[in-house]
Amino acid sequence: MKLIEAQEKFIAAWGAFGTQWGINRTMAQIHALLLVSDEPLSADDIMKQLNVSRGNVNMNVRELMTWGIVHKVLKFGERKEFFSAEKDIYKTAIQILKERRKRELVPVLELLGGLADADIKEEGGEDFKKLMGEINRFGESTNKMLDKMVKADEHWFTGSLMKFLVKK
Amino acid sequence: MKLIEAQEKFIAAWGAFGTQWGINRTMAQIHALLLVSDEPLSADDIMKQLNVSRGNVNMNVRELMTWGIVHKVLKFGERKEFFSAEKDIYKTAIQILKERRKRELVPVLELLGGLADADIKEEGGEDFKKLMGEINRFGESTNKMLDKMVKADEHWFTGSLMKFLVKK
DNA sequence: ACGAACTTTCAAAAAGTTTTGAAAGTTTAG
DNA sequence: CTAAACTTTCAAAACTTTTTGAAAGTTCGT
Numbered sequence: 001m002k003l004i005e006a007q008e009k010f011i012a013a014w015g016a017f018g019t020q021w022g023i024n025r026t027m028a029q030i031h032a033l034l035l036v037s038d039e040p041l042s043a044d045d046i047m048k049q050l051n052v053s054r055g056n057v058n059m060n061v062r063e064l065m066t067w068g069i070v071h072k073v074l075k076f077g078e079r080k081e082f083f084s085a086e087k088d089i090y091k092t093a094i095q096i097l098k099e100r101r102k103r104e105l106v107p108v109l110e111l112l113g114g115l116a117d118a119d120i121k122e123e124g125g126e127d128f129k130k131l132m133g134e135i136n137r138f139g140e141s142t143n144k145m146l147d148k149m150v151k152a153d154e155h156w157f158t159g160s161l162m163k164f165l166v167k168k
Numbered sequence: 169m170k171l172i173e174a175q176e177k178f179i180a181a182w183g184a185f186g187t188q189w190g191i192n193r194t195m196a197q198i199h200a201l202l203l204v205s206d207e208p209l210s211a212d213d214i215m216k217q218l219n220v221s222r223g224n225v226n227m228n229v230r231e232l233m234t235w236g237i238v239h240k241v242l243k244f245g246e247r248k249e250f251f252s253a254e255k256d257i258y259k260t261a262i263q264i265l266k267e268r269r270k271r272e273l274v275p276v277l278e279l280l281g282g283l284a285d286a287d288i289k290e291e292g293g294e295d296f297k298k299l300m301g302e303i304n305r306f307g308e309s310t311n312k313m314l315d316k317m318v319k320a321d322e323h324w325f326t327g328s329l330m331k332f333l334v335k336k
Numbered sequence: 337a338c339g340a341a342c343t344t345t346c347a348a349a350a351a352g353t354t355t356t357g358a359a360a361g362t363t364t365a366g
Numbered sequence: 367c368t369a370a371a372c373t374t375t376c377a378a379a380a381c382t383t384t385t386t387g388a389a390a391g392t393t394c395g396t
Contacts, residue, residue, distance in 0.1 A: 003290045006283055010300070013279050019274055019352095022190050024384065036296060043343080053386045058344060060385075079341060083273045087299070089306045104188055112180050115174055122171045128204060131255075132178070138257045141326055148333040156308060164332050189381095192354065211373080227376060246340045247364070247371060 040082035192304035
């Protein structure tokens with residue numbers, strides 16, 4: 001297989017998988033492209049390679065930066081900005097976990113906590129509050145677990161955790 | 169607060185959070201409604217309460233069943249089909265994990281495995297294959313970890329795993 | 337201060353997804 | 367077998383998200 005072919009296959013597939021999660025195609029493809037490029041790329045480079053507009057590149061590159069998995073790189077003597085993806089896949093995953101926890105889990109916990117403590121006097125109110133409390137407790141456990149994972153180092157993940165998981 | 173109000177708040181919020189993940193609003197709302205209803209509901213009940221069409225209810229209830237978190241319940245002497253959500257939140261979460269692993273992780277691993285083993289002779293081909301191999305190894309670890317979690321019981325999750333994570 | 341080289345913005349267009357509702361299909365009671 | 371009571375399907379409409387590209391904004395070298 002040609003290298004270019006393989007890279008394009010990876011980029012296309014990454015884009016398609018991205019949409020299955022809540023990530024838009026271009027964003028996932030830019031990420032994939034930056035992953036396989038060893039040199040940082042400019043907005044123009046990305047536009048050409050993925051065949052998308054300047055606005056689209058700008059928007060999605062910025063979004064990838066808010067996720068903390070793509071960084072701006074300034075080349076000496078060049079006016080343009082270049083972008084490069086975090087190449088350590090473990091760091092990338094942890095970064096994504098961290099952001100999703102913050103954006104998607106924490107707000108749910110706030111809602112649930114509020115509803116579990118609500119002052120509801122009617123028939124059935126206790127059952128409802130119990131359900132909210134259960135979902136909340138489960139969410140809080142998950143939250144704690146993710147927090148630990150995010151704060152641990154790579155060795156811990158592939159080493160201790162895997163060993164713990166494999167035994168029994 | 170009125171019970172009805174609190175329930176509606178939960179259903180609306182669940183729907184909004186759903187869209188942040190890759191889940192459509194109606195599907196998330198139906199799930200929330202079935203969670204807070206202690207009696208199973210018919211398609212007509214759901215239509216009325218959420219104000220959505222029959223087709224929409226049918227489609228999304230079926231999708232929830234393919235996720236294994238909503239079940240058909242037949243009431244004695246009734247012609248209609250009723251639906252009920254798994255109320256154990258731990259079981260629900262495991263079920264979702266299981267399905268996402270199958271739908272979203274396994275296909276990625278297949279792609280990566282193929283690319284990591286591809287026969288690429290050009291300059292730079294080794295680096296590319298190395299990257300694919302690294303992502304693949306990370307994915308395989310995650311896959312194994314999820315598999316353990318899915319096969320374990322609730323006590324293990326809230327008990328041993330949490331204890332392991334909390335120490336050191 | 338000027339203009340070239342760049343980045344950002346945003347309204348409109350395109351694309352993608354969800355929802356509707358009426359028609360077709362199925363099941364059951366009598 | 368027939369009709370009523372239901373469920374399923376699917377093309378078209380509504381809605382949402384993404385993308386475009388031109389205009390506005392910014393930065394930098396001279």
